[in-house]
């Protein structure tokens with residue numbers, strides 16, 4: 095690829111990608127299987143392959159990938175240990191046996207070493223499925239009705255919980271909490287009996303729990319909010335949520351679909367030292383293969399054990415994804431320290447570098463970083479600390495970020511054009527990658543964010 099004089103590595107949008115997407119639109123609704131990959135403001139990018147921290151498009155343009163498939167690729171694209179394990183499983187034993195397999199117990203035992211509160215678990219294929227099952231489990235165990243979630247958090251697209259995604263300010267509850275609003279057309283009303291509360295507000299959570307005294311089955315959260323910009327929990331917020339749920343007889347569910355095996359080997363519970371009653375894992379656990387896990391104590395899981403609560407799925411725990419998870423867990427157990435030191439170190443380099451560049455250039459921004467989960471948010475004004483979704487929503491300048499993302503994509507750095515989507519790093523990202531990214535960020539910022 096040639097370096098052009100304007101600092102871009104290729105001239106314009108990938109024309110091959112445009113053509114491929116146009117072709118796809120003739121047989122795939124909207125051109126792709128996830129709306130989040132073909133938003134109206136996406137610059138076309140149809141990928142052909144990935145390796146380590148890099149992806150290539152159909153025109154063979156090369157990008158440093160800061161999206162990592164929305165989080166799962168904790169070891170980068172095509173990590174040899176995971177790929178080898180999957181190929182071995184596929185060629186020597188088969189992808190889908192349709193019977194209990196020894197490997198499932200082996201993987202579960204390795205998960206339990208990282209998440210000590212989990213005594214029993216069930217595997218399935220997506221985060222949405224595992225979360226819908228977790229909500230049923232909480233209602234079954236407590237015999238209570240309400241679920242409390244938080245503004246800006248995303249827990250999958252099931253009818254059980256899909257609250258309005260990236261809600262505009264006018265759609266947020268007026269008070270400290272309110273009923274969930276439907277996340278999509280066709281839901282036959284809002285998710286039933288789901289209340290949405292302000293993030294990082296112990297007062298709001300306490301009021302919501304007290305107002306529904308003795309009828310809250312569970313409080314569910316992303317322990318580090320990652321779907322409305324990265325917003326970590328305030329010091330003590332997780333402890334307060336833990337204490338309040340105990341007090342009110344509700345279960346605490348940590349949706350660690352993003353944070354599990356990412357912000358620490360044992361996820362956010364490990365990083366912050368707070369244990370959930372029910373944990374959901376998914377993305378990094380599979381290293382790029384579709385797996386999720388729902389885990390809890392033996393007592394809470396009893397209704398599944400007895401079959402009173404139905405849980406199943408043709409592809410749940412198939413041996414192909416189990417082989418991938420087994421390899422991910424082996425890597426984590428073998429080299430925990432090295433892996434997380436590296437992830438923290440490249441993330442720190444990127445976050446502090448972006449902070450320095452935007453500050454020096456006088457560009458209003460906020461950089462939030464929890465390990466390899468980063469937001470570099472462009473704001474309308476000097477926002478000050480942002481600790482809630484509504485503050486994030488109020489200050490974000492989406493149009494500016496889209497312009498900036500387009501510029502960076504054209505210079506060979508990819509991250510999602512919606513600034514509510516975090517940047518994700520992997521063990522494949524090097525300090526050299528970060529130096530290149532920072533150089534291009536500075537060039538891009540000078541080109542489209544000044545004046």
Ligand SMILES: Cc1ncc(COP(=O)(O)O)c(C=O)c1O
Nearest residue numbers: 220221222248249250316351352
């Ligand atoms: C925190 C969180 N929970 C749940 C989900 C849903 O997972 P899936 O898309 O696999 O159903 C996601 C997906 O991005 C997520 O980020």
